[in-house]
Amino acid sequence: MNNAALTDLIIKMADDELIQGHRNSEWTGLGPVMEEDIAFSSMAQDKIGHAWALYRMLHEELGGKDPDTFAFLRPEKEFKSSHLVEMPNGEYDFSLMRHFLFDLAESVRYESLQDSSYEPFRLLSKKVKGELKYHTLHANAWIMQLSRAGEESYDRMQQALDKTIALAAGIFEPSQLYEEALIEDKVYPGETALYHRWLDRIYPVLVKASLNLPEISAIVPVYGGRHGVHTPHLQSLLREMSEVFNLDTEASW
Amino acid sequence: MSSKTITIADVYAALETVMDPEIPVLSVVDLGMITGVDLNDSAVHIKMIPTFAACPAVSYIQHNIKTVLEKELGIAVSVEVDKQEHWHSNRMTPAAKEKLKAFGIAPPKVLAGEVSAELMMEVPCPHCGSEQTYLRSPFGSTLCRAIHFCKNCGQVFEQFKPLE
Numbered sequence: 001m002n003n004a005a006l007t008d009l010i011i012k013m014a015d016d017e018l019i020q021g022h023r024n025s026e027w028t029g030l031g032p033v034m035e036e037d038i039a040f041s042s043m044a045q046d047k048i049g050h051a052w053a054l055y056r057m058l059h060e061e062l063g064g065k066d067p068d069t070f071a072f073l074r075p076e077k078e079f080k081s082s083h084l085v086e087m088p089n090g091e092y093d094f095s096l097m098r099h100f101l102f103d104l105a106e107s108v109r110y111e112s113l114q115d116s117s118y119e120p121f122r123l124l125s126k127k128v129k130g131e132l133k134y135h136t137l138h139a140n141a142w143i144m145q146l147s148r149a150g151e152e153s154y155d156r157m158q159q160a161l162d163k164t165i166a167l168a169a170g171i172f173e174p175s176q177l178y179e180e181a182l183i184e185d186k187v188y189p190g191e192t193a194l195y196h197r198w199l200d201r202i203y204p205v206l207v208k209a210s211l212n213l214p215e216i217s218a219i220v221p222v223y224g225g226r227h228g229v230h231t232p233h234l235q236s237l238l239r240e241m242s243e244v245f246n247l248d249t250e251a252s253w
Numbered sequence: 254m255s256s257k258t259i260t261i262a263d264v265y266a267a268l269e270t271v272m273d274p275e276i277p278v279l280s281v282v283d284l285g286m287i288t289g290v291d292l293n294d295s296a297v298h299i300k301m302i303p304t305f306a307a308c309p310a311v312s313y314i315q316h317n318i319k320t321v322l323e324k325e326l327g328i329a330v331s332v333e334v335d336k337q338e339h340w341h342s343n344r345m346t347p348a349a350k351e352k353l354k355a356f357g358i359a360p361p362k363v364l365a366g367e368v369s370a371e372l373m374m375e376v377p378c379p380h381c382g383s384e385q386t387y388l389r390s391p392f393g394s395t396l397c398r399a400i401h402f403c404k405n406c407g408q409v410f411e412q413f414k415p416l417e
Contacts, residue, residue, distance in 0.1 A: 051308020
């Protein structure tokens, strides 16, 4: 098994979970209704838990650093998060659309890892897949509900989809260095295969919501995050996220 | 205890007194969190699993298991998170589900396949038993709970979520 390739894939997945988890947590106390406040806060906790499990995998199986140190003390350039998760929460339509597109992408990814040749992925994916069911249940319900809630609401959901789809497609940026090795070793089916499975997964929900998926060939995925090229939003997020940790990096919690 | 040999049954009896910090009527045994007990002359090794991956109470529960067992059994206790097993809601014992209901939390329905939206509908109200209920949110006050509303008795109630 190619350890460098595995490490690269795990970091991408973990960083997406961590950054999306942090964004979810920014709704705590600000949700439009109490149930939604609780939902985004709970999903934040789940995401950060999944990130933690992946960082632990790096630490225990592949000689990586301690999970807290790795999560909170890395320079921005070494993060491999996608631009989608870095974007500020904006308004609720954008946050919900991102949540829908991101969590369905997570679902197809973790489902594929059930057949991974890498045992730690097989074990973790069972757990994460079950928990994700509640994230996608929540996302699908709101996408359908708000798209059927009158003209203004429908328009805003359509605009949110138009604005988010290329960013979400950027989740599936194939690695220049490791993609072939990972596919050959049957670690996972590769980003291109996952991208198509994801399109098949989001499409029926969008149809039920009467939302129009832009022409696939016209979507230009927003790449860059996987090789350290980030939006300007990541740096300020990292500063805030690691503020307490940085007060005393040796403290025991 | 030191005068007689400790048995696996003694270990389980002691584990039944270790309660979940978020649902204090359920023990770690009721919840199906224990996956293995290894006992030898001088020590016992417990394998356990958290309900949800991000459960913040895991290290607290591990600590409680160790403290309670060492006091009850008088031998060295180690507790490990078992990575080979994962928790699902069918691990919860029928007795545990009754205790949950009495505590005011609807128990998870038995899972035959995957979790679906339908499975979260018409969950019987733990207060009046009515099935005239609807799901308010798949997320609640802790990761393992969902929020429902009972149209019959007009009360919001929580459910321990089914998990694959």
